[in-house]
Amino acid sequence: MSAANEIIGLVPSGGYGKRMRPIKVWKELIHVGYKKVKIGESMKNIPKVVSEYTVENMIEAGAKKIIMILNDQKFDIFRYFEDGSQYGASIVYTCQNADSGFTGMPIAIDTAYPWIQNKTVLMGMPDTIVDPYDSFKHLLKSHQDQESDLTLGVLPTNCPQRLAPVVFDEVTSEVRDIFDKPKSTQIYNTWCMAVWSGRFTELLHSFVNQVKDGSRPCEKEIILSDVFRESLRQGLKVYARYFPKGSFHDLGDVNEFISSRIKIEKATISEEAMNV
Numbered sequence: 001m002s003a004a005n006e007i008i009g010l011v012p013s014g015g016y017g018k019r020m021r022p023i024k025v026w027k028e029l030i031h032v033g034y035k036k037v038k039i040g041e042s043m044k045n046i047p048k049v050v051s052e053y054t055v056e057n058m059i060e061a062g063a064k065k066i067i068m069i070l071n072d073q074k075f076d077i078f079r080y081f082e083d084g085s086q087y088g089a090s091i092v093y094t095c096q097n098a099d100s101g102f103t104g105m106p107i108a109i110d111t112a113y114p115w116i117q118n119k120t121v122l123m124g125m126p127d128t129i130v131d132p133y134d135s136f137k138h139l140l141k142s143h144q145d146q147e148s149d150l151t152l153g154v155l156p157t158n159c160p161q162r163l164a165p166v167v168f169d170e171v172t173s174e175v176r177d178i179f180d181k182p183k184s185t186q187i188y189n190t191w192c193m194a195v196w197s198g199r200f201t202e203l204l205h206s207f208v209n210q211v212k213d214g215s216r217p218c219e220k221e222i223i224l225s226d227v228f229r230e231s232l233r234q235g236l237k238v239y240a241r242y243f244p245k246g247s248f249h250d251l252g253d254v255n256e257f258i259s260s261r262i263k264i265e266k267a268t269i270s271e272e273a274m275n276v
Helices: 050-060 075-082 104-108 133-146 200-214 224-231 256-273
Strands: 007-013 031-039 040-047 065-070 090-095 120-124 126-130 150-156 166-168 175-178 189-196 238-242 245-252
Touching: 007 050, 007 104, 031 050, 031 256, 040 050, 050 065, 050 075, 050 120, 050 126, 050 133, 050 200, 065 075, 075 090, 104 200, 120 133, 126 189, 133 150, 133 189, 133 238, 150 166, 150 224, 150 245, 166 189, 166 238, 175 224, 175 238, 189 224, 200 224, 224 238, 245 256
Parallel strands: 007 065, 007 120, 065 090, 150 238
Antiparallel strands: 031 040, 120 189, 126 245, 150 189, 166 175
């Protein structure tokens, strides 16, 4: 397999969970739903943590290697996932540098730069559960079919003002613009996952270096949607894969956590009842 065809899962988990306060458990390890495991001679349901949904979604799409980006306090995540062998994949870890003076997802992602150059990257959030659960498989296929540099997984939402709505051509799926938490909008969707190739990795790396050396004026927190918009300005091939019947749950926000958890666990219980 060539480097460009190698699929790497990337899970930025370097945040400190400020949106989840006063809950002090790392949000990536909060139990939501259940999974079946073999205990002795029988299969048992045990609690499943939020970030497992993203990791399993990536593996389902063909990722054999997963990079989780942590801060210097998240040893519990390393302890939970270990080397990834229980999932049939290899999971490794990088540590986000907190001394750069800048924060934001592009800073975290760039710590993995030496390992994702010239690779196909599946990037998913550790605190977001996307339905369909195999959405990365469909997103990757769209990315490959269109020979895209960057493909965004876009889902409908009722609250685009808190998220990142995407303007795209409904016929060609070409992305025209991306907004981050607009005060008002009539675009009721948001991107919540992405697949990209080496050309976008290089653009992100250059963007971050320019911010660090002061040649690109920027706020202290760098927004990933701003890097996506820069890719549009530089003429990269950027497409959307829209999931019109899809949904996602942001478990990283304490205000949404309870309602999302109830929906997911009700669905799990209903599925179990149907299989009895």
